[in-house]
Amino acid sequence: MKDLFSVKGKVIILTGGSGFLGAQFKRHLTLCGAEVVILDVKAKNPVDITNPEDVKKAVDRTVIAHKRIDGMVNVAAINAVPESETSKNFWKPYEKYPLELWKKELEVNLTAAHIVTQAVAPVMMKQKSGAIVFLASDLAIIAPNNSIYEEGNFKDIAYVTSKTGLLGLMRSWASYLGRYNVRVNAAVPGGMFNGHPDGFVEKNSALNMLGRMAKKDEYNGVIQFLLSDASSYMTGATLVVDGGRTAW
Secondary structure (H helix, E strand, O other), X not given: OOOOOOOOOOEEEEEOOOOHHHHHHHHHXXXXXXXXXXXXXXXXXXOOOOOHHHHHHHHHHHHHHHOOOOEEEEOOOOOOOOOOHHHHHHHOOHHHOOHHHHHHHHHHHHHHHHHHHHHHHHHHHHHOOEEEEEEOOHHHOOXXXXXXXXXOOOOOHHHHHHHHHXXXXXXXXXXXXXXXXXXXXXXXXXXXXXXXXXHHHHHHHOOOOOOOOEOOOOOHHHHHHHHOHHHOOOOOOEEEEOOOHHHO
C-alpha cells in the first residue's frame, strides 16, 4: 500500500533552513528521505532570498542537480525576541516603531516569500506538480496579547503584519497555480518553546487550550503532511496548529 505521507525522494527547497525551526524541518525531512536544499544567507552556500537574481541562480542549480523541484517551504523570517538587547527596537510602542525595521522585516518575511515563489513556480508549472508551504503564525489570525510581555514591550508590529500578509500571498498563488496542479497552503503555528523565561512560558501557555507551548518537533508532521500526497486535494488552505489558541 502506498504511504500517502511519504516525502522520500522529494526535492524540497527550504528557506530559513539555518534558523531554529527551519533546521528542525531540515532534519526531519532529511530523515524521511527528502532531498532538502537550503536557501539562507547563513547556509554553507549562502543565498540572499531578498535578491531575485540570487534566488533564481539557486533554483537553477537545484533543477540542474535534481531535474525537478517537488516542494518549497518558506520559513525564513525575522522574529525578534524581547530578551535580546540587539532587538529591543522591534518591541517599541507602535507610534515609535522605526520605519527602517518595518521595511526590512516585511522584505524578509513577506516580499522574499513572493520572490522565491516566483522562481520556483515556473519549474512546478512545467512539471504540472508541486507543493508550496508558507509558515505563517497564529498572530496572522488573532491580535497579539501584549499583556504577556514585560511592561513597555509590544509584540513586533511588522512581524504580525508580515505573517498576516503571507495568508493573502498564499491564497493568491494557490488560485493562480491550481490549474497547473500545484498546491499552495499555509501552516499556522502557535507559540513554540525556545528557552523563554519561565514567566513568559506561563503566560503564553495560559492562552491556549492545551496549557503549554509547542515542543520544537511538533510542527514536523504538519509540514510533511502539506508536502505529501496525503494533502493532494488541499490548496489555498490555512492549517492551524496552535494548541487551540485561536479557537478560544
